[in-house]
Amino acid sequence: MARDPICDMEVDPQSAFARREHMNQTFYFCSQRCVDAFDADPHYYAYATPQPTHHNGANDNGHKQTRAVPTRVELPVVGLRRSGIAPLEQAIATVPGVSKAVVNVSDNRIFVDFDPTRSKVSDLLEVVRSAGYTTGSQSLRLKVNGLYCAACVSTIEDALKAVPGVFDASMNAATNEVKVEYSSTIGDLGRLKQAVEQAGPYKATRAAEASEVEMDVEAQETEREYRALMRKWWFAAAVGLPTMILSYPSWFPYLRDWFPHGSANQRILWLVMAVASLVVMAYSGRQFFVGMWEGFKHRSANMHTLIAIGTATAWLYSTVALLFPQFFPGDQFVDVYYDVTVVVTALVVLGLAMEIKAKGRTSEAIRKLIGLQAKTARVLRDGLEIDIPVEEVLVNDVVIVRPGEKIPVDGEIVDGQSAVDESMITGESLPVSKKVGDEVIGATINKTGSFKFRATKVGKDTALANIIRMVQDAQGSKVPIQRIVDRVSGYFTPTVMILAIIGFVAWYNFGPSPSPAYALIIAVTTLIIACPCALGMATPMSLTTGIGLGAQHGILIRSGDALQTAQKLNTIVLDKTGTITHGKPTLTDVALARYQEESEVLRLAASVEKASEHPLAQAIVEGAQARGLALANVEGFDAIPGHGVSAMVEGRRVLIGNLKLMQGEGIGLNGIQQKALALADDGKTPMYVALDGYIAGIIAVADTVKEDSKVAIAAMRKMGLEVVMITGDNERTANAIARQVGVDRVLAEVLPQDKALNVQKLQLEGKKVAMVGDGINDAPALAQADVGLAIGTGTDVAIEASDITLIKGSLTGVVTAIQISRATMRNVYQNLVGAFIYNSTGIPIALGILYPFFGILLSPLLAGLAMAFSSVTVISNANRLKRWKPAS
Numbered sequence: 001m002a003r004d005p006i007c008d009m010e011v012d013p014q015s016a017f018a019r020r021e022h023m024n025q026t027f028y029f030c031s032q033r034c035v036d037a038f039d040a041d042p043h044y045y046a047y048a049t050p051q052p053t054h055h056n057g058a059n060d061n062g063h064k065q066t067r068a069v070p071t072r073v074e075l076p077v078v079g080l081r082r083s084g085i086a087p088l089e090q091a092i093a094t095v096p097g098v099s100k101a102v103v104n105v106s107d108n109r110i111f112v113d114f115d116p117t118r119s120k121v122s123d124l125l126e127v128v129r130s131a132g133y134t135t136g137s138q139s140l141r142l143k144v145n146g147l148y149c150a151a152c153v154s155t156i157e158d159a160l161k162a163v164p165g166v167f168d169a170s171m172n173a174a175t176n177e178v179k180v181e182y183s184s185t186i187g188d189l190g191r192l193k194q195a196v197e198q199a200g201p202y203k204a205t206r207a208a209e210a211s212e213v214e215m216d217v218e219a220q221e222t223e224r225e226y227r228a229l230m231r232k233w234w235f236a237a238a239v240g241l242p243t244m245i246l247s248y249p250s251w252f253p254y255l256r257d258w259f260p261h262g263s264a265n266q267r268i269l270w271l272v273m274a275v276a277s278l279v280v281m282a283y284s285g286r287q288f289f290v291g292m293w294e295g296f297k298h299r300s301a302n303m304h305t306l307i308a309i310g311t312a313t314a315w316l317y318s319t320v321a322l323l324f325p326q327f328f329p330g331d332q333f334v335d336v337y338y339d340v341t342v343v344v345t346a347l348v349v350l351g352l353a354m355e356i357k358a359k360g361r362t363s364e365a366i367r368k369l370i371g372l373q374a375k376t377a378r379v380l381r382d383g384l385e386i387d388i389p390v391e392e393v394l395v396n397d398v399v400i401v402r403p404g405e406k407i408p409v410d411g412e413i414v415d416g417q418s419a420v421d422e423s424m425i426t427g428e429s430l431p432v433s434k435k436v437g438d439e440v441i442g443a444t445i446n447k448t449g450s451f452k453f454r455a456t457k458v459g460k461d462t463a464l465a466n467i468i469r470m471v472q473d474a475q476g477s478k479v480p481i482q483r484i485v486d487r488v489s490g491y492f493t494p495t496v497m498i499l500a501i502i503g504f505v506a507w508y509n510f511g512p513s514p515s516p517a518y519a520l521i522i523a524v525t526t527l528i529i530a531c532p533c534a535l536g537m538a539t540p541m542s543l544t545t546g547i548g549l550g551a552q553h554g555i556l557i558r559s560g561d562a563l564q565t566a567q568k569l570n571t572i573v574l575d576k577t578g579t580i581t582h583g584k585p586t587l588t589d590v591a592l593a594r595y596q597e598e599s600e601v602l603r604l605a606a607s608v609e610k611a612s613e614h615p616l617a618q619a620i621v622e623g624a625q626a627r628g629l630a631l632a633n634v635e636g637f638d639a640i641p642g643h644g645v646s647a648m649v650e651g652r653r654v655l656i657g658n659l660k661l662m663q664g665e666g667i668g669l670n671g672i673q674q675k676a677l678a679l680a681d682d683g684k685t686p687m688y689v690a691l692d693g694y695i696a697g698i699i700a701v702a703d704t705v706k707e708d709s710k711v712a713i714a715a716m717r718k719m720g721l722e723v724v725m726i727t728g729d730n731e732r733t734a735n736a737i738a739r740q741v742g743v744d745r746v747l748a749e750v751l752p753q754d755k756a757l758n759v760q761k762l763q764l765e766g767k768k769v770a771m772v773g774d775g776i777n778d779a780p781a782l783a784q785a786d787v788g789l790a791i792g793t794g795t796d797v798a799i800e801a802s803d804i805t806l807i808k809g810s811l812t813g814v815v816t817a818i819q820i821s822r823a824t825m826r827n828v829y830q831n832l833v834g835a836f837i838y839n840s841t842g843i844p845i846a847l848g849i850l851y852p853f854f855g856i857l858l859s860p861l862l863a864g865l866a867m868a869f870s871s872v873t874v875i876s877n878a879n880r881l882k883r884w885k886p887a888s
Contacts, residue, residue, distance in 0.1 A: 002016070002026075002027075004030045005027050005029075005038060006033075006037045006038055011030050017034075018035045020038060040164055071114060072113050073112050073114070073124065073164075073165075074109055074111055074165070074183055075109065075110040075111075075125065075167075076109055077110055077128055077133045080103060080104075080133065088103055088128070089102070091131055092124060095114065095119050095123050095124060095127055096119050097114045097116070097118030098113070098114045098119065098124075099114065100112070100113040101113075110128065121166070121167045122168050125167055138181070138182060139179055139473075140179075140180055140182075140207075141179050141180075141472065142177065142180060142192060142193065142204045142205065142207055143176060143177055143206070143207040143221075144177070144178060144196060144203070145221065145225060152200060153173050154487065155200060156178055156199055156200075157169045157178070159195045159198065159199035160195050160196065163195050166180060166181070168181040169181070172544060173536050173537050175540075177472075179473065180192055193205070200291060200294040207472075222356060226353055226356045230353050232283060232284035232285075232349050233284070233349045233353055235280070236285075236342060236343075236345050236346030239276050239280050240339070240346045243273055243339045246269060246273065247273070247336070247338065247339040249269075267322065273338040274315075274318065274336075276338075276342070277338040277341045277342045281341060285308070285311060285345040285348075288304045288308040288311070288345075288348075290304075291308070292305045301493040301497060306493060306496060306528065306530055309497070309527055310523075310524045310527035310528040310860070311344055312341075313520065313523060313527075314338075314340040314520070315337075317337060317520050318335075318337050321336055322336060337520070337524075339861070340861065343861050344864035347864040348528075348864060351871060354872045355871050355872060369471065372443040373406075374406035374443065375389070376389055377389075377390050377392075377393045377397075377408035377409065378399065378400045378401070379399050379400070380397075381397070385400060390408045391459065393408060393458050394455065394458065395457070395458055396454060398414065398452050399411060399452065399455055400451075401418075401440075402446070402450050403446060403448055404446065404447070406445055407420070407440050407443065407444050407446060407453075408442055409442040409457060409458045409462055410456055410461075410462045410463055411453035411454050411455045411457075412438070412440070413436050413437065413438050413439075413451050414436060414452050414454050417433070417435040418447065418451050419433050420434050420440060420444050420446055421444060421445040431448075434451070439456075442457075442464050443462075463807075467556060470556045470558060470805075473559075474547045474557050474559055474560070480561060480564055481539060492530070492535065492839075496527065496530040499847065500524075501523070503519075503522040503523055503526050504519045504522060504523035507519040518848075522846070522848050522857075524860045525860045525863045526843060526847055528864050528867055529843060529845075529846045529863035529867050530842070530846075534835035534870040534873075535832070535836070535839070537831075537874050537875065538834070538835045539831070539832065541875055541878035542825075542827040542831060543560050543824065545824070545827075546563060549820055549824075549882065549884060550816075554808045554813060555807070555813055555816060556807065557820075557821075558802070558804065561803070562787055562803035564821075564825060565768070565787050566787050566818055566821035566822075567821040567822045567825045567826075568768045568786075569768045569769070569786065569787060570721060570767055571722045571768065571769045572716055572723050572724065572770050572772065573724045573758075573762065573769060573785070574724065574726070575771075575772060575773035575774065575778050575781075576703075576737055577703060577727065577729075579774055579811065580725065580741055580743075580811065581703040581737065582703060583703060583774065585702060586619050586622070586701065587700075587701055588700050588701065588704065589679060589684065589700035590602055590697060590700075591676075591679070591700070592696070592697040593695045593696055593697050596696050596697055599627070599629060601691070601699075602620075602623070602624050602699065603630070603632070604632070604650075605624075605654065605689050605699055606620050606621045606629065607631045607649045608637070608645055608647045608649060609621050609656065610634070611645075611647065612637075612645055616685060616687070617645075620687075620699060632649050632650050633649075634647040635649075640657065640661060643657045644657015644658060644687070652691055652692055653692055654689070655667070655690040655691075656687055656689050657687060657688060658687065659673065659676070661688070662695070665690065667688075667694065667695055670695055672695055675698055676688070676698055679700045680733075681732065682702075683733045683734075683736030683737045684700040684702035684736075685702060686699075687699050687701070705737065708811065708812050710742060712814065712815055713741050713742050713811065715812070719815070719818065719819075721818075722745065723743050723744070724746075725737070725745070727746075727748055727749075728748075728749060729748060729749070730748060730749060731746075733748075734746050734748035734749075753780070755780065756780035756784040758781075759771055759781045760784055763784075763785075768786050769785050769787075770787040770788070770818075771785035771787075772790075773789075773791070782802045782803075787803050788804070789803070789804045789805075790804070791806055792805050792807035792809050804817050816886050819886055819887060820884070823884050827880070830877060831874045831877055834874065834877070835870070842863075842866060846863055
């Protein structure tokens with residue numbers, strides 16, 4: 001006999017209700033209930049020791065004992081070590097609700113039993129990541145159709161998080177996409193779609209990847225949804241116009257004679273209006289009632305609930321007045337409100353259609369990036385030039401690019417040279433010169449010459465594909481304030497329903513005559529005017545637009561957290577090498593002794609340095625070659641450690657090195673050392689050159705400042721930011737660079753491992769700190785800072801550790817990033833304040849607060865109009881961000 005892993009009941013394998021095979025084990029079940037429980041989380045029962053829940057499939061005297069089983073989650077983790085098992089298990093055990101944590105090093109997995117009411121999977125992931133491990137999770141994006149209420153965001157997220165194996169889910173109401181982070185052990189991804197569709201009247205599909213074809217399909221789907229809503233609007237409007245006119249026949253000369261109040265004709269007219277308005281609710285307003293029913297099934301309420309109850313209440317009241325007028329104290333109290341049902345439905349549907357149209361424009365940034373991709377590539381295969389679709393280009397293919405053509409993929413030039421317009425990727429307006437050995441980026445435009453390059457990254461590995469992926473991920477994230485708004489929106493609808501009931505009761509008992517009519521108007525108006533969508537969309541619309549705006553300016557913002565934090569920054573820490581400077585030494589000065597020629601001194605020095613592997617020597621060689629000097633062969637090259645080099649060139653003895661070398665060789669300097677000191681004070685490295693025992697001059701090399709660093713730092717200071725330079729260089733060199741670019745505070749002689757500590761010290765002073773760097777040694781400081789900004793020309797490690805990536809590699813990107821952050825968050829606060837004011841003033845007015853003072857009562861029709869356009873106003877304000885331009 002076998003045992004059911006769920007209830008521990010003995011089961012005959014031959015007659016078992018069902019069986020499952022999992023992790024090389026076979027399990028037998030007594031009933032469908034046990035099968036469903038096992039399928040929901042097979043890993044738990046495969047690893048857990050069963051504890052009985054005594055029940056049998058039929059009946060156990062009506063009594064069933066159930067055990068409270070904690071949720072078990074499996075976390076894939078990269079790089080688990082046996083030495084780290086105990087500390088990791090202890091760290092996880094500190095999370096509230098965790099009852100057991102088992103680290104399996106061989107499988108690179110952690111099994112955790114925890115109480116989901118006390119903590120979330122994301123809390124466990126945070127502890128694992130804080131311990132220095134990477135979680136082996138995967139992610140995908142789902143497109144959710146039928147989402148007409150931004151307040152439903154929490155419902156969809158919670159439904160997905162309830163699926164075993166899902167770590168996190170983040171919904172963006174602006175794009176109707178939800179990003180799901182899940183374990184590779186989840187199995188059937190169809191369970192994610194099923195969870196969304198069971199949460200309400202939604203349809204979930206895999207979101208379009210970064211291809212023009214899939215984006216077009218998605219756009220067509222959005223257009224179909226828009227057209228379907230517009231058809232509903234036109235039908236409701238066609239019925240609503242005559243309904244509204246015929247609802248008030250006493251206002252029109254001929255109609256008041258045909259349909260006098262209380263007449264048979266009026267009864268017939270009301271009957272026709274009742275049927276027509278019912279058809280409008282069934283066709284144009286169907287989504288509201290389906291959404292309300294799905295919400296009720298999940299014990300939740302949303303915008304659908306408010307509209308459905310409001311319009312249905314008006315229709316039911318009117319139908320009771322039509323069929324049972326005797327229920328009312330007199331004929332003067334008998335009236336219908338079919339116009340409210342029809343017109344409100346029409347206005348709200350119109351608002352939804354406009355909302356979908358406006359939402360479609362939020363993905364323009366992604367669509368523009370995808371549109372940059374070349375369609376074809378000309379490659380060299382078997383000695384022949386052939387044109388192929390860009391998707392068929394392979395790594396190491398040699399690609400030919402002619403003037404005016406788009407570069408199809410990323411690569412390295414192997415033949416030819418040109419100027420390339422990279423503005424669409426980096427935001428840099430001036431073309432960049434390219435020669436053999438230089439990298440080219442796919443989707444940029446070749447301007448002048450022809451060249452061949454070897455493809456190094458194709459398909460989803462290209463820079464453009466990575467940019468698109470990062471933008472999509474960032475748009476799916478949330479700013480911290482949005483999480484609060486989502487929760488508020490979840491309580492908003494039930495609160496409004498309670499207020500509507502209170503308003504109805506108050507006006508029914510204390511309102512003027514006819515009190516039932518007044519009470520109905522108050523309740524319906526309150527339900528209809530409330531708009532949780534304006535609150536729910538206030539933040540994601542601005543966030544999506546702002547992140548897209550950043551991408552268009554060569555700035556990749558990784559998350560909503562980074563966007564919100566960036567607007568609060570007051571201190572910018574700049575790494576010197578590669579950030580303020582080019583990160584590469586170049587020849588800057590040639591100072592000559594009397595009777596010497598610059599070209600000859602430089603030619604001989606470069607000829608000697610050509611045999612050296614020192615970086616400063618390479619700078620001298622490149623400087624001489626850039627001036628067109630022909631270098632000679634050398635003999636007897638000798639590197640003197642700590643001093644310099646010597647060699648014979650064309651029969652002349654050449655010495656290059658520091659002051660100690662000159663003094664050791666007994667060479668008189670003839671006062672030229674003052675020039676060397678001045679060059680050193682400017683942050684340059686002077687090297688003495690002697691020819692045949694006499695001083696010939698000084699050659700200076702330096703890591704030069706980027707052309708726009710000084711302008712960018714001045715702009716930061718103008719924005720009220722404190723700028724700090726951090727470097728491992730000595731005080732003299734650091735201060736020299738700081739003077740050139742206008743930095744007041746310098747942290748010099750800082751070891752790579754101490755950069756993060758210095759950032760932390762600034763944070764302890766109460767500052768919000770951003771770190772800007774490009775090297776591997778900057779990664780810890782980038783991670784420590786409130787916001788880490790990586791120069792896009794830097795290392796992959798630095799970029800991975802950062803929150804914002806500046807593709808262009810210029811400090812002006814830091815200024816632009818902060819400006820975009822401030823503009824976006826300003827737009828967010830405008831939307832939130834607008835939505836709050838709308839609801840906080842609209843709902844009291846709908847409840848009749850103005851009636852005792854001014855005799856004003858809000859019409860349900862006006863409430864419907866206001867509600868329909870409140871969301872459109874939020875979207876329109878967010879779209880204003882697209883017109884934003886960087887401050888000069």
